[in-house]
Amino acid sequence: MAHLLPDTAIFSPSVARAVASAAKDWNFVDSWLQQKFHGRSPPAFERNADTLRTLLALASVNEAADEERELIARLEADALHELRQLQAQQDQGNTADAAREAVLSAVEDGLSREGTAALNSMASVAVDFGMAFASPADLGRCMVELSAQADELEQMEARVGILSRYLEQEARGVAGLVKELKGEEYRPASDLAKQNLEIQRKIRTIATRLPELRDKVASLENSVGMPSPTIDQVQREEQAYLALLAQKKELDAQVKSFQGLPPNTDQARQELESLRTELRRVTNRRNAVFEGLVERETPKKPTRLP
Template structure:
């Protein structure tokens, strides 16, 4: 209800309830700001008293109260732990005062040093020491120095990266194999269908192919001897990369010229093979072209005459 003036009368019950709720929220926000910032007699300016600002301030106040409660619980736990440590320290001092006459051993001194270090560690130090101990146990390190732990963690990160890349390549290969298997299955299903029938002369074609293969295989030794003799007579010792490049450029130029000639030849497709008949058909096409051109010119002149405005004639 920030858009209404303060002195505006509200006759709707629902609007009145909403206005009361907003006023209650603003009262809570003002009191919270006063307790946190000690702003006596100060409140947010009127242009800031809108729904968005109220929503943000309510969320901030709720989060602040939650954080205060958590901080209070932590402080209480720390106080309780401190009392327990003090009581344990007093009991240990009392026990040590009774055993003053006993001769201390190296094991007792070590335990005392470790206990003193453990008791004087902060909460963050204890958490860090526990984390290093768990990490050393998991990595199997007998002497867990920060350098060794960092080195092993770096090695593990590199190995993990390699495994991730290998997994990605394997997944790509697996997808490709799945696609090929699917295509092979589809082809097998098509071959098993009743609609597929091999060609009637398939056996004859197979025999003919085998006959041609045997004929070519029989001629292969003779062709090899001829190729060897030709290579010996011609020789390839003078052949260089520059010559191959020039031959390739000449071949590409001839190929381009062939394509241009094919394009020109395609223009004459459909003409008779006889020269006289071809000339006669060409003349007929030229006559048709002249007629079409004359008709186009006549139509164009008619359009020009029709669209040209005529000047009115003057009467004498």
């Protein structure tokens, strides 16, 4: 429940039990780490559910190993005591190898099935890690490092998968583009070589005529003479041009007023006269309406009695 905030109210009994269990487990893990680091603060690590499960498993394995180690120590003490008694009874020719074999045999005979399995597991882990004198703390640290490396490799695998899918998508796009470029739309014309030869022939022909054309242009310049206008002439021409534009706009406005009239002069006069008649009629109606409104709105004076 590491994702819950400390001040979050918990209303579900199952959630409350889970939070209490997690807090109890973290207290156990913290006390175990304090014991293993002999009062020193352990290294900083991420406190989440996965880390809690890993540390609980490691603490359980460590406690089992401690119990097995205490059992082995007692057995070794008993075996050593018996060995000393045997050494007192045996000849002086017994070697250290024989004593070690006897101790190991006694220890091996005294272990339970679970103890033998735990000892073999610790030995195989130590061999895999390349540790000659492995301690539970060293084995736990190596297991945590391996877990971190495994997580990092999983993230790298995910990133490589995303990159691989992106490259596959781009490869499909490139393949489609290549297929489209190989289609009929982008295929060169069958007479492209012939057109190229014809264009090259025209270029060579024009290139051979360039000196002659340059001579003609030079002779024309000498005979006719190129104009060299001054700034005042350009300004006068510009003013004349602007005056013509203004005159054109006025004429366009005048012509636009006659837009819609028939092209025949007589018909145009008749239509203009009918429009004038309509205008007079509308004007008279407007005046009559206005006079009616004035009479209606003007207050009438009371008549005086004689």
